[in-house]
Amino acid sequence: MTSSTAWADLPLRLASAVILLLVCGFALWSGDFVFTLLLTAILFVMHWELAHMLTPMSKQVGAVSGTIAVLTLILVLRNPDSVKGIIYLGLGAACQAGLYFRLKWQGAVASVCIFMTVFYLVALRASSGLEMILWLISIVVLTDVLGYFAGRVIKGPKFWPSVSPKKTWSGILAGWLASGICGWFWVSYGFLPLSAGFAIFFSVTLAFASQIGDIGESALKRGADQKDSSSLLPGHGGFLDRFDGLVGATIVFAAANMFMSFG
Secondary structure: OOHHHHOOOHHHHHHHHHHHHHHHHHHHHHOHHHHHHHHHHHHHHHHHHHHHHHOOOOOOHHHHHHHHHHHHHHHHHHOOOOHHHHHHHHHHHHHHHHHOOOOHHHHHHHHHHHHHHHHHHHHHHHHHHHHHHHHHHHHHHHHHHHHHHHHHHOOOOEEEOOOEEEEEHHHHHHHHHHHHHHHHHHHHOOOOOOOHHHHHHHHHHHHHHHHHHHHHHHHHHHHOOOOOOOOOEOOOEOHHHHHHHHHHHHHHHHHHHOOOOOO
């Protein structure tokens, strides 16, 4: 592969990323309602992509899957701290698995992870304001960006070639370094009520969780014999390809926050 070929997708990738960041930034600053609407739309699209990957012979399955996901979110948001909320989530996951032709349980797990990410981000925005959610998103973005450039420039040994052939150890380590610096920055300027050591350690943990989310989605695509989840985002593939890292990091963040308070 020549150097020009290796960077052929960069202009489209940058353009899509800038537009996506502007839309997400606007939604974050606009308040809970607009942010929830954006996340609901992303939830729909990610399930649309997932269903079409796992049941490619059906044209309607994506819309059905997305609609089920949105209805489940509405029901769970109305019953967030009750047994009903858990029941609705379980029923939603079962319905999603019933739609999939292949990789049923893997698809159901992916659906639950996507759903819990959206639900938790809505709750985090409402309870903690901007600081926590911007910290989480900045870690995911920096991990992805530094990993992309380090992997293309430094290259070197592959991290897990049988699952994610493009991901290198140089990219993995660059993501950890970037996330650690990010955690230190947020603490140093008073944005996080955490010790510097813990912020750096947990930021690196979230970076690794983001990378595992990326690898998990790569494994799902490989099992479904798909290169990209869709072609909706030029240079990135689909929304699953773009937000897989956020899913991994948010799940770990939510699990850790069950035992300690970051806010």
